[in-house]
Amino acid sequence: MSAHTEYPEALELLVQAFVRLPGIGRRTAERLVFSLLDWEPELLAEFGRRLANLPNAIRICSNCGNLADREKCAICLDSGRDPSLICVVESPAQIMVIERARCFHGIYHVLGGRISPLDGRGPDDLRIGQLLDRLAVESVRELILATGADVEGEATASYVRESVKRSGLRISRIAFGIPVGGDIGYADSATISMAIGSRHEIT
Ligand SMILES: [Zn+2]
Missing domain, CATH: 3.40.1360.10 (Dna Topoisomerase Vi A Subunit; Chain: A, domain 2)
Structure with a gap:
């Protein structure tokens, strides 16, 4: 079980984060993290910003409880x-x-x-x-x-x-x-x- 500890800590922490997602096992998480290593630093930074911004950017529709980016969701606002x-x-x-x-x-x-x-x-x-x-x-x-x-x-x-x-x-x-x-x-x-x-x- 200690086979994973050979990764640098930064990688290991990311793998553990991915494993928390539904349907992602350890092997898949490792593949994803290794693929991120190939990304340009700016792209990685943008990815990180989008993740960090998620709690501020997403709201709950005051009418129906759906996800929204303003007070009401797109479905509640759709007059059709x-x-x-x-x-x-x-x-x-x-x-x-x-x-x-x-x-x-x-x-x-x-x-x-x-x-x-x-x-x-x-x-x-x-x-x-x-x-x-x-x-x-x-x-x-x-x-x-x-x-x-x-x-x-x-x-x-x-x-x-x-x-x-x-x-x-x-x-x-x-x-x-x-x-x-x-x-x-x-x-x-x-x-x-x-x-x-x-x-x-x-x-
Ligand atoms: Zn709604």
Whole structure:
């Protein structure tokens, strides 16, 4: 285990920083750090400045909780979006994924996590109060609950559903199931059961 200590400390510290990122193992981190060694000093300095500036440059949208560079995020400011349709997600990363699919034209609400008793995170740690505030002043006709398909995601969706019950508000849950192009022969039983449970009528 002491094989890594032969690196100069500056390299080792950078490797350890990269390893903290999701999906980056020690080998990949080492490759990245060695690749940085080839960069021009000015480029490295600029990279460092951008990293250091991140906490100042990124804000949380005062309306939906998405990442923003001013008071409100680009989606909330976009007059082409349908503000009566709110998609509730756990984190801004999920907004990126949904936006990439270019299929949703409403706006969002970021909960800032999920209910997770094991991690000591309860409903009070989520932005549910802010969601209720929005529902009180915005004319929302549908809320789409897009939290994860696992136990915690389901618990979070149920909690939000119970909290926002209001006449005239339609609440829906995104469907889960077989990936497009997927063969049901390869899906696990939990996925099959989700897919059958969230089936819809075809005409
Ligand atoms: Zn926003």
